[in-house]
Amino acid sequence: MLDLRIANKGDRPRIVVVGAGFGGITAAKGLARFPVDIYLIDRNNYHTFTPLLYQVAAAEIESGQVAYPVRSILRKHDNANFILGDVVAVDFDRQLVKTDELTIYYDYLVLGIGSVSHFFNIPGAEENAYQVKTLDQATALRNQILGCFEHATHELDDIARRRLLTFTIVGGGPTGVEFAGAMIELINGPLRKDFPTLNLREVRVILIEAAATVMGSFASDLQRYTIKRLAKMGVELCLNSKVSRIERGKLLLEDGRSFISETIIWAVGVRANPLAQYWGLRTGRNGMVSVNEYLQAPDHPNVYIVGDLAMIKDDTGPLPMLAPVAIQEGRAVSRNIGRQIVKKEIRPFKYKDPGTLATIGRNAAVAQFTRWKFTGFVAWVLWVFVHLAKIIGFRNRILVLVNWAWDYFFFERAVRLIMPTERRTDNIHRPEQIDLAREKQPSRRD
Amino acid sequence: MLDLRIANKGDRPRIVVVGAGFGGITAAKGLARFPVDIYLIDRNNYHTFTPLLYQVAAAEIESGQVAYPVRSILRKHDNANFILGDVVAVDFDRQLVKTDELTIYYDYLVLGIGSVSHFFNIPGAEENAYQVKTLDQATALRNQILGCFEHATHELDDIARRRLLTFTIVGGGPTGVEFAGAMIELINGPLRKDFPTLNLREVRVILIEAAATVMGSFASDLQRYTIKRLAKMGVELCLNSKVSRIERGKLLLEDGRSFISETIIWAVGVRANPLAQYWGLRTGRNGMVSVNEYLQAPDHPNVYIVGDLAMIKDDTGPLPMLAPVAIQEGRAVSRNIGRQIVKKEIRPFKYKDPGTLATIGRNAAVAQFTRWKFTGFVAWVLWVFVHLAKIIGFRNRILVLVNWAWDYFFFERAVRLIMPTERRTDNIHRPEQIDLAREKQPSRRD
Numbered sequence: 001m002l003d004l005r006i007a008n009k010g011d012r013p014r015i016v017v018v019g020a021g022f023g024g025i026t027a028a029k030g031l032a033r034f035p036v037d038i039y040l041i042d043r044n045n046y047h048t049f050t051p052l053l054y055q056v057a058a059a060e061i062e063s064g065q066v067a068y069p070v071r072s073i074l075r076k077h078d079n080a081n082f083i084l085g086d087v088v089a090v091d092f093d094r095q096l097v098k099t100d101e102l103t104i105y106y107d108y109l110v111l112g113i114g115s116v117s118h119f120f121n122i123p124g125a126e127e128n129a130y131q132v133k134t135l136d137q138a139t140a141l142r143n144q145i146l147g148c149f150e151h152a153t154h155e156l157d158d159i160a161r162r163r164l165l166t167f168t169i170v171g172g173g174p175t176g177v178e179f180a181g182a183m184i185e186l187i188n189g190p191l192r193k194d195f196p197t198l199n200l201r202e203v204r205v206i207l208i209e210a211a212a213t214v215m216g217s218f219a220s221d222l223q224r225y226t227i228k229r230l231a232k233m234g235v236e237l238c239l240n241s242k243v244s245r246i247e248r249g250k251l252l253l254e255d256g257r258s259f260i261s262e263t264i265i266w267a268v269g270v271r272a273n274p275l276a277q278y279w280g281l282r283t284g285r286n287g288m289v290s291v292n293e294y295l296q297a298p299d300h301p302n303v304y305i306v307g308d309l310a311m312i313k314d315d316t317g318p319l320p321m322l323a324p325v326a327i328q329e330g331r332a333v334s335r336n337i338g339r340q341i342v343k344k345e346i347r348p349f350k351y352k353d354p355g356t357l358a359t360i361g362r363n364a365a366v367a368q369f370t371r372w373k374f375t376g377f378v379a380w381v382l383w384v385f386v387h388l389a390k391i392i393g394f395r396n397r398i399l400v401l402v403n404w405a406w407d408y409f410f411f412e413r414a415v416r417l418i419m420p421t422e423r424r425t426d427n428i429h430r431p432e433q434i435d436l437a438r439e440k441q442p443s444r445r446d
Numbered sequence: 447m448l449d450l451r452i453a454n455k456g457d458r459p460r461i462v463v464v465g466a467g468f469g470g471i472t473a474a475k476g477l478a479r480f481p482v483d484i485y486l487i488d489r490n491n492y493h494t495f496t497p498l499l500y501q502v503a504a505a506e507i508e509s510g511q512v513a514y515p516v517r518s519i520l521r522k523h524d525n526a527n528f529i530l531g532d533v534v535a536v537d538f539d540r541q542l543v544k545t546d547e548l549t550i551y552y553d554y555l556v557l558g559i560g561s562v563s564h565f566f567n568i569p570g571a572e573e574n575a576y577q578v579k580t581l582d583q584a585t586a587l588r589n590q591i592l593g594c595f596e597h598a599t600h601e602l603d604d605i606a607r608r609r610l611l612t613f614t615i616v617g618g619g620p621t622g623v624e625f626a627g628a629m630i631e632l633i634n635g636p637l638r639k640d641f642p643t644l645n646l647r648e649v650r651v652i653l654i655e656a657a658a659t660v661m662g663s664f665a666s667d668l669q670r671y672t673i674k675r676l677a678k679m680g681v682e683l684c685l686n687s688k689v690s691r692i693e694r695g696k697l698l699l700e701d702g703r704s705f706i707s708e709t710i711i712w713a714v715g716v717r718a719n720p721l722a723q724y725w726g727l728r729t730g731r732n733g734m735v736s737v738n739e740y741l742q743a744p745d746h747p748n749v750y751i752v753g754d755l756a757m758i759k760d761d762t763g764p765l766p767m768l769a770p771v772a773i774q775e776g777r778a779v780s781r782n783i784g785r786q787i788v789k790k791e792i793r794p795f796k797y798k799d800p801g802t803l804a805t806i807g808r809n810a811a812v813a814q815f816t817r818w819k820f821t822g823f824v825a826w827v828l829w830v831f832v833h834l835a836k837i838i839g840f841r842n843r844i845l846v847l848v849n850w851a852w853d854y855f856f857f858e859r860a861v862r863l864i865m866p867t868e869r870r871t872d873n874i875h876r877p878e879q880i881d882l883a884r885e886k887q888p889s890r891r892d
Contacts, residue, residue: 045592045596062508062510063510064508064509064510069640071640071641072640075639075640078642081599081643083599083600084593084596084597101597101600102600146491147530150491150530151530151547153527153529154529154547154548193521194515194517194518194521195517196524197527398848399845399848402844402845402848
């Protein structure tokens with residue numbers, strides 16, 4: 001039993017890492033090579049493989065397959081510890097991190113608290129739209145989708161039934177596109193067989209995008225391919241469509257059009273976790289913390305920022321909020337802290353773009369690398385292998401592969417289950433400060 | 447869209463099956479051979495493979511692997527429909543079943559609404575103990591167990607920490623024994639590696655049994671084997687110990703002894719679902735409905751009872767509340783309804799005991815058949831294959847096998863995740879009558 005409440009007892013520097021996302025996990029693993037004590041804090045006991053969350057929502061893979069226990073990841077490192085808890089405050093002057101249960105001193109701090117959905121002050125968006133940013137949200141969305149189909153089977157009123165069967169996705173970026181594709185394949189495959197009494201021509205998947213194109217960050221020929229492919233699959237694409245308001249079961253556009261839809265999914269934008277600002281860090285555009293070239297926070301050379309929270313530019317502009325960026329930042333931060341400890345000069349962070357991939361559906365994806373671009377089957381195979389390779393844990397890889405193969409060969413989805421979704425450990429005492437901490441990952445039930 | 451609210455429209459008899467447990471599912475599948483319309487109602491959209499629920503609680507398999515979508519099971523039968531809903535009342539005179547959203551007429555009714563935990567009026571048991579009867583309960587218990595370990599890592603007070611690390615199971619029947627074995631292997635295997643800072647000698651798994659032996663329904667040499675095996679594994683077995691009261695974190699025995707334990711699991715007894723009585727059925731011992739030799743309810747020749755709700759005797763006494771009984775009853779009922787429809791004489795139900803199996807831990811189980819008894823490795827291999835064969839769905843079988851093999855060869859548990867547990871579909875309107883229906887599967891959060 002380690003008493004975390006008292007200050008650093010040992011001779012070794014104590015490094016606290018907040019957030020077990022891609023950045024935090026990578027930093028903690030990298031730091032474990034050094035003679036330091038590491039404390040990784042997260043509100044979940046698992047790391048979430050966020051790029052596949054949309055597949056959880058689309059009933060393609062089980063929630064357990066995108067979640068990996070943090071303790072397993074840290075297990076082989078004797079000097080890396082995990083603390084389950086919500087960080088409620090950070091005192092940068094006294095170098096203390098306060099969770100809902102503990103106060104812990106740090107010599108170095110790595111903040112990887114990620115991002116939350118950005119609703120751009122659109123009225124009703126936060127209250128009435130589903131999100132796909134956390135595992136809870138993805139599972140809740142899966143329940144909602146399957147529940148709508150169940151209710152539609154005995155809904156006699158045409159309008160009410162069509163409302164249940166209309167799924168409106170806001171945002172034509174990779175998340176929105178991938179989810180739209182997965183939804184339409186879920187409908188045309190397994191749900192067609194599961195709901196023989198439903199007229200599936202009443203089902204609509206609508207993708208709303210404010211810009212004139214989808215996948216803004218990809219090359220224009222890949223955008224055109226995506227648009228053609230979505231149309232072919234049956235997704236109704238509304239470009240140049242700005243959302244003005246979301247009501248319960250209704251989405252309104254600025255041009256006056258509206259969509260009656262029981263399920264509205266918000267896949268638009270993200271902004272940095274507002275906790276950073278609460279904790280007193282100077283934040284800029286999109287709530288992010290502008291770090292220096294070494295990824296250090298302003299005024300705090302022993303505080304490093306990684307992942308979606310960090311604002312850093314290279315020749316091509318600000319780095320995107322993507323897993324590869326977070327992973328490379330985590331690696332760089334662990335190296336710089338290692339150098340700081342032995343009083344060596346630290347090194348600037350340099351991002352190497354590994355390329356981006358997005359899948360649209362069966363045999364259809366887009367891939368963009370510095371020199372090459374691919375679409376269709378080749379890009380799709382690339383996507384499959386890159387994502388399989390990245391999933392932490394050999395066992396999860398096998399299970400995800402079984403699910404994908406099942407889907408691919410039998411047009412079948414594994415997990416069409418309306419399952420429990422709220423965490424419950426009410427026997428365990430949890431203090432009140434939890435409210436602030438929940439801001440970290442706002443969800444519909446907050 | 448079928449209008450279920452109006453009376454039988456077609457020429458074909460309409461059969462309503464309430465409950466998608468072993469009895470209900472088997473009856474519905476058997477009935478699908480006849481020229482009838484079948485409506486299977488359940489509050490979950492999945493069938494739960496209850497014999498493996500304790501493995502979900504012990505973080506051995508994922509919840510999705512013991513749950514199978516009902517629509518998949520019925521998919522190949524054009525005349526079998528599924529309705530997701532809570533049955534709130536049955537009108538046996540007007541032949542109507544009311545769910546929270548629909549009223550549906552039946553010509554024949556099959557009731558398979560199962561059983562709930564029996565607390566024998568022991569004060570505090572229902573409020574303060576965990577159960578393993580539903581998937582929600584199993585998932586909640588897994589969260590609780592893992593949460594206790596997480597909290598223990600930073601609990602400095604010795605007594606509070608030992609309380610967090612004491613797991614008390616009430617009931618030495620197969621469920622209690624299987625869960626105790628799975629718990630101790632979870633602790634000695636994965637948790638030992640996950641929590642290197644904890645002193646695992648502080649962890650206790652206590653099994654409380656009122657009788658002088660465990661596994662009362664098995665032969666006495668199998669009972670002795672089980673007792674020896676549990677002791678060898680490290681389970682503290684308290685025989686002749688009657689529980690007098692359960693408080694939050696404390697269990698008291700009639701002889702004055704008490705156990706301080708954050709997690710108390712109720713694996714004692716079951717009684718028939720009290721809904722049957724609310725609906726006006728004449729119930730007897732343990733809330734069960736005494737059916738005739740054809741499994742018909744008293745006074746209602748078109749109402750059949752299957753599974754845990756049905757009270758029926760053979761030469762050896764009342765049939766036990768077990769899956770094989772429910773499955774054979776479901777099959778018999780479907781045949782009898784088929785005969786009734788064509789005005790043939792119906793046939794009495796005859797139970798064929800296929801033998802019973804219970805696993806204690808790695809390479810250790812007991813198996814009892816009419817002529818043979820096995821213990822140890824042979825029984826354990828039998829247990830593995832019988833349960834794998836029974837799990838519905840080829841894909842689930844593969845996934846469960848992967849998890850078991852993983853556990854067996856690497857002493858590792860797959861799913862040590864503290865995951866969401868409450869169903870959430872709050873966007874979908876649910877009327878108020880739900881309260882009564884929740885009685886069906888009382889759980890800690892009711």
